[in-house]
Amino acid sequence: MKCQECGRDNADRYKFCLNCGAQLEDPVTGLLKEAQDFEEFDLIAEAIEKMEKVVQLAPDSIKHRKKLDELRARLRSLGI
């Protein structure tokens, strides 16, 4: 992921930037935040897209899977 400070692209496994030492945001945390923002604005399809990535990155998280199921059910109930 890209460093917010210097723009260097670091491998996802690093917690700190190899170039400047700034703390790198956990990709799951970032995606969860984006999914939440989309959900707030009722952009359910977009929120699902983000949650699918979260589940890919953290496949053993039951909480995240549940959230994804919840969003999918909501999308269905909207009839889209």
Ligand SMILES: [Zn+2]
């Ligand atoms: Zn950096």
